[in-house]
Amino acid sequence: MPISSKPLFQIIRLWSLMLLFTFSLQAQEEIDSLAAYYRKLGDHYKETNKSDSALYAYRLALAKLVGSDKNAKIERIKIFNQMGIELYKLGDVEAQVAYTDSALAVLSWEDIPTEIRLSLLVNRTTGLSRMDQPQEQKQRYKKLLAEFADSNFHSLRAIASINLGKAYANEYFIDSANMDTAEIYFLDALKAAKEDGDAALQKQVEIYLATLWTMHNPAEHDAIGMLEKARNFYDSIEDTYKGAFARVQLATAYYFLDRDEEALALIDESMPFCLKHGYREHYLSLVEIGRRIHKRQGNFEEALAFAEDRMSMEDTLHREKLEADLAQLEARFRLKEKEQKLKLLEAENALQRKSQWLLLVLVLIFFILMVAAIWIWRNQRKLALYREEALQMELKTEQLQRSNLQMELEQKKRQLLTNTLQLSERNELLEQLKEDLQELDTQKSTALSALQAKMSQMLETNLNADPLWADFKLKFEEIHPEFFAQIKADYPDLSEKDFRLLAFARLGLSIKEVAALLHVEPASVKTARYRLKKKLNLPADQDIESFSASF
Template sequence: MVFLIPIFQGLSMKKIVGCAYAMVFLVILVHSDGLAQQSSIGKPSSKSSSIFHALQKQLEASKKNPDQPKKIVQSHLKLGEYYHSLGLYSEAMEQYNKALDQLGTDFNDTLFITLNNNIGKVYLSLNNFELAEQHFTETLNASKGIKNDRGLAISLGLLGASHEKQGEYEEALKDQKESLLLFQKMEDQPGVAMTNENIGSIYEDLEQFDMAYQYFNKAYQYLKGKGTVEEVNVLNNLGDSFRKTGNYPAALEKTAMALEVAQRLKDFHQLESAHKDLSKTYAFLGDFEKAHAHLLQAEEFNSAMLRAQNTDQLNVLQTIYETNKKEAEIQLLKEQNKVSRANQNLLWVALFAIAAILTILYNYLGRKRKAKLKIQEYKQRMLKAELEKKVIEEKNLQQEVQLKTSSLSRYSLHLSQKNKILLDLANTLRNIAARKHMDTSEKIKALVKEIDFNLQQEQEWDEFMTFFKEIHPEFIKKLSTLSENNLSPAELRLGMLLRLNLSSKEIASILRVTPDSVRVARHRLRKKLSIDQKEELVNFMIDL
């Protein structure tokens, strides 16, 4: 290091530290011969094949119960998340799309919200921000529709992460703060911690390190002592905040705590991040040996992580290949079985053909027999219809005879009544004519009284009533029930005479009243029966 002293003469301490740090990194990069950049995938799993097989078995088991589609969706979802964790994005998208196809058009389901967010995460990992934000926005609207605060909070957080990656810090802060309010409302501590850390990261990008530290510290209060990857992340971020504000002892303390938790977790990615942050801090402190040592360790963990990740990917891809190969072999055997069965089926086809011909012949003869039966049934129905027609005609004739009988009876009744009165009058007048010295005036008066008396007799009406009831037995009963007030005998007589379709003049003659009196009586009867003004009273009585 002595040969570097002339180069640093005349420079400030801050510039010297910066130059030294850059040179240390240059040496390490040359030493590592251009190793790939660090991956953002989580810690590798040594049991990738067993995990993959377990997820595949779970998917196959769920497919055996097609009446429970949500279990199939969940199986595809878990397998897609596993592919995503290994960086196999195309395989992850395939599983997510199969899950969506199984889910159908139920966009208000919580599974749809998770699936759509996961698809957006894949696009976000591929830096396809437009498609990622499109899926996050769809999920956000769906979460609002079903009032799913958790889905809404997660979607806002992912939108904020997309804006942050694109340098749109104002939109990112707005989304993350809305997400934080929702997680606080739900009292979701992991969500609150994660969102506080995301907001701190945005302020760190804006070089507002005091604000970044406040949010990182809030996140740490939720994660402190949990021994999780999230605790390591926030400790590393706190160390970054202290380092960037020149508080190197505090930075070393937080990063060392992160390294300790990462070692317990055996998380290569977090171990790499902790050693790299320690290297940066020691470089600023001028302790280049420690900076170099930690940077070498960071590079080793990065290489180990990449190797483990590549191994996991190869194992899973190999397993997928072998699975597909076995499925192809099974399909080939099935096709061969189909060909072998085809020859056997020829014999069955011949037998079925003979059976079909016999069945067709039997059915033909059966249909022919049924057709004959139908013709016979049709002829019987025709005969029955003709008989019914004759019965109806006979019934109509009987009704016509009854109507004519009724008219004749009415006429006979009228003549009988008139003839009886005339006979009585003739007898009386004959007696008067035989007595020469009789006072005719007095006798005529007595005759008038007798006529009046005879007209008031009810015997003829009783006979008429009896005869009318025989012809129209239900008329009087029906007429009486139509009025709320009881009908008088005179009103019932008027109704019966109207039923016989007599004119007002004829009714007046029979009742020995004036036609005007008949019209008044008809009006009163119509009023009692509440008959529509447009309907004729006579027609009403005839239809009754």
């Protein structure tokens, strides 16, 4: 029997599991630290407005976040959401929506913290608002408002209401009633901003309301006053971007109210402000308003100058965008180089930390292989002996079975031949007896004549009935199974006598022996064989014996 080494292998297995567990813990700690590092790196690039680099760092952080616990999944959701925001900045709103959907798919809706969930919805709906899906945009913002109904996230409710107001205001030329709906949502946003206590958000809503009132009900509201207050407020808190936005909206309001001189004065003052702070889009909006005012006044030279200024600025923006894209590519390339160097350093440090463990593992593996080799060698030797003995037993059994089968077949053949010879001898004896009775016919008396007739009738009956044929056929099929069935399938027109001739030919009986068995003349057997050969369509060089031997 094989050697029992269960205790030894259990100890080795436990030791191996402990080593693997230790390695897995160390590897997981290193992966978590790398994920945190890449996340901080992405946040740094985000704060410096390097969206491409931030996206690359966030992707590396996602690749390192392999944990399946809830905290790791929430961290992945945050990174997906932040990547969507950066993609929105780059203008790829479809990718932004896709990443937001990926974030929503990490956990079930109920397991995502409320603040993160609402932020995801806001970002997703904002992305959809940039796509040609206004109806879906409005439905999603309405769903957002329903989510915020019982929450204290007033700023998010204000953002949702602002976007709904903008969506309906953009459809003013389709249906003027949309202005009233837009006003309702802007007023709701203003209320939410006041409840949140966010003065900057409040002024932003007032800008949208004032712009709406300028086009809708300028006589009922002091839209100009609201826009001037918003501009002064943003200037006071040094929010230059929203201050520039307030100036554009104020110039737009002056334009719609036909206060051209005030609009031109504001444009002359705001254009350098926008250039100083790099707000080129606001600058272009101011140039377009100035061009329209001069065109309306008939100052075509001034309008042309504004148009040329606009074209020049657009060319500059296009060139700067190309340069910025090139710079982003270079920054991404440099970041990738730094990443490769960092990975190389990490690999070197990991190799140094694990060198001793690796040596220990190699020794352990060598020890396990030696024990396993000895155990396998001894068991293989015994297994080979068992297999050899089993093979010999199988060979002996097979030989014995073959010998028994051969003996049984020979016995049945001998019995069949014996029965056939007995049948032939019986027929010969009866034939001789019949001839003897015929010789007595010349000397018969009346009583002897009656007895002779009775015996001749009995002899004739026994010679022609052949009662042993059924027994002969049964024993013949034991030796040659399916013989008659195969021939009958191929030659269905053969008679019972034909089958007898074929069976006798299969046994190798001569014509004389067959004639004795059938109690006929040899010439009759030859004639019957000739006719059978015709029925079988055998060629001239093939006899019945070779034909029957093929079945």
